[in-house]
Amino acid sequence: DAKTTQPTSMDCAEGRAANLPCNHSTISGNEYVYWYRQIHSQGPQYIIHGLKNNETNEMASLIITEDRKSSTLILPHATLRDTAVYYCIVRSHPSGYSTLTFGKGTMLLVSP
Amino acid sequence: ETGVTQTPRHLVMGMTNKKSLKCEQHLGHNAMYWYKQSAKKPLELMFVYNFKEQTENNSVPSRFSPECPNSSHLFLHLHTLQPEDSALYLCASSQVGGRPTGYTFGSGTRLTVV
Numbered sequence: 001d002a003k004t005t006q007p008t009s010m011d012c013a014e015g016r017a018a019n020l021p022c023n024h025s026t027i028s029g030n031e032y033v034y035w036y037r038q039i040h041s042q043g044p045q046y047i048i049h050g051l052k053n054n055e056t057n058e059m060a061s062l063i064i065t066e067d068r069k070s071s072t073l074i075l076p077h078a079t080l081r082d083t084a085v086y087y088c089i090v091r092s093h094p095s096g097y098s099t100l101t102f103g104k105g106t107m108l109l110v111s112p
Numbered sequence: 113e114t115g116v117t118q119t120p121r122h123l124v125m126g127m128t129n130k131k132s133l134k135c136e137q138h139l140g141h142n143a144m145y146w147y148k149q150s151a152k153k154p155l156e157l158m159f160v161y162n163f164k165e166q167t168e169n170n171s172v173p174s175r176f177s178p179e180c181p182n183s184s185h186l187f188l189h190l191h192t193l194q195p196e197d198s199a200l201y202l203c204a205s206s207q208v209g210g211r212p213t214g215y216t217f218g219s220g221t222r223l224t225v226v
Contacts, residue, residue, distance in 0.1 A: 032212055034214060036214070036215075041200065041220070041222070042219055042220065043116075043202050043204070043217030043218050043219050043220050044155070044202075044204075044215075044217045045217070046214035046215065046216065049212065049214060093212045099145070099157055099160060099168065100145075100157075100204075100215055101157070102154045102155040103154055104154055105154075
């Protein structure tokens, strides 16, 4: 699976949009972009995933550039409970299973 | 509650003890995973079970022994652990085949080896 690069940490004011970037310049055509987050000492939580189109769900929006070499996760109105480590992961989907490899992620701190 | 339940939530054990971690998923998934997360380190994949068969063992020491009796249950048997094995142990499940979906993780077992 392709490697991803994320900033180590970011800050966001409560109520503002949090935009978390991710670079995946070596992504191949059949690889999806996944986002997870991990609140302190809990299990990671799935947020969203996409292949090439922008995606939106009740938690966030995912914007993937046209060349698919980078993406941005958007939390439209960040709350204190969104403080967590956010992981961007690129993963293929062969007919069998494929594993999820976590990097260091981005520590997002939402402040009052 | 995510649909993946891990017990116990916390465990303290001596280096000569034998204990087991349990994971149960209620999602109808066909693959289950054990991950380890040590302090200030990324999650590390330990074992993968796909349709109850172990398909991956990432050079995990033999003092960790997984068991998958059916597609809903996964165990991690622990014996003669070392203090450096203290970590958060996470179980996850996923559906292999069909539309791409994410993993669902449990809340983890916080293990302390004394």
